[in-house]
Amino acid sequence: MNKIMIVTGGSRGIGAATALMAAQRGYSVCVNYLHNRAAADGVVNSIEKLGRRAIAVAADMASEQDVVRLFENVDKELGRVTALVNNAGVLEKQTRLEGIDAARLTRVFATNVTGAFICSREAVRRMSTKHGGEGGGIVNVSSRASQIGSPGEYIDYAASKGAVDSLTLGLAKEVAEEGIRVNAVRPGFIYTEMHASGGEPGRVDRVKAFAPMKRGGTAEEVASAILWLLSDEASYITGAFIDVSGGR
Numbered sequence: 001m002n003k004i005m006i007v008t009g010g011s012r013g014i015g016a017a018t019a020l021m022a023a024q025r026g027y028s029v030c031v032n033y034l035h036n037r038a039a040a041d042g043v044v045n046s047i048e049k050l051g052r053r054a055i056a057v058a059a060d061m062a063s064e065q066d067v068v069r070l071f072e073n074v075d076k077e078l079g080r081v082t083a084l085v086n087n088a089g090v091l092e093k094q095t096r097l098e099g100i101d102a103a104r105l106t107r108v109f110a111t112n113v114t115g116a117f118i119c120s121r122e123a124v125r126r127m128s129t130k131h132g133g134e135g136g137g138i139v140n141v142s143s144r145a146s147q148i149g150s151p152g153e154y155i156d157y158a159a160s161k162g163a164v165d166s167l168t169l170g171l172a173k174e175v176a177e178e179g180i181r182v183n184a185v186r187p188g189f190i191y192t193e194m195h196a197s198g199g200e201p202g203r204v205d206r207v208k209a210f211a212p213m214k215r216g217g218t219a220e221e222v223a224s225a226i227l228w229l230l231s232d233e234a235s236y237i238t239g240a241f242i243d244v245s246g247g248r
């Protein structure tokens, strides 16, 4: 079977590391991005240098129409998807609950939750043996925040990842007999540009001491767990979570 992966938010951070590692393991890769075309093209170039196929597709995971178009592009250009990594995620400025309004909740949930649901739907329609597919794997990039709650920083983001955890549990059971495994990783403090969106680019170095291993993690360390969950080595694992968080 041709291995074809879609990585949402694959232009930077954990998504870019996952896309590259997937190519090293034989996947053709669709690198989705929102705005940063140059970064997405950079990932595609690196993959092509490895002798693998890759395409960059701009699509907003908060838009159902964009998600549907993304999957149709992949059908046409790469073939039927076999692995989906629901990685695109956003957070906003650090604040207590008193600073959160409905518009912010709508933005955060649209990308982190609705995006993961609609992408998963499109993947199931193509992977499920019930729909004539050959099976596949989905990995959701949740966060340790779903269980810690992110007090004083972004409870909204933490709650959106709680929804991603429930999606993982429910969908895993729903499609378990149809050749699809659904799992999640829950990263802790990872060195990426995401923390700048919260207003604190150096956050990992401030909080890393809270992790028993006393360091932040790398995007590659998260990518390794994602690729393992998608591999045949994890063939009897579904509805499971790997915390990639230095013990926290």
Ligand code: NAP
Residues within 6 Å of the ligand: 008, 009, 010, 011, 012, 013, 014, 015, 032, 033, 034, 035, 036, 037, 039, 059, 060, 061, 062, 086, 087, 088, 089, 090, 111, 141, 142, 143, 144, 145, 186, 187, 188, 189, 190, 191, 192, 193, 194, 195
């Ligand atoms: P990042 O460095 O900020 O990269 C975010 C990626 O998502 C970029 O490729 C960005 O595209 C894309 N993106 C953002 N909104 C999008 C949208 N609406 N539609 C499509 N793509 C979108 O983030 P990261 O730290 O690698 O985070 C990746 C995932 O890991 C997220 O789900 C995050 O919640 C989770 N996570 C991260 C940490 C951490 O410490 N970093 C911890 C726990 C969980 P552009 O390049 O076009 O902007």
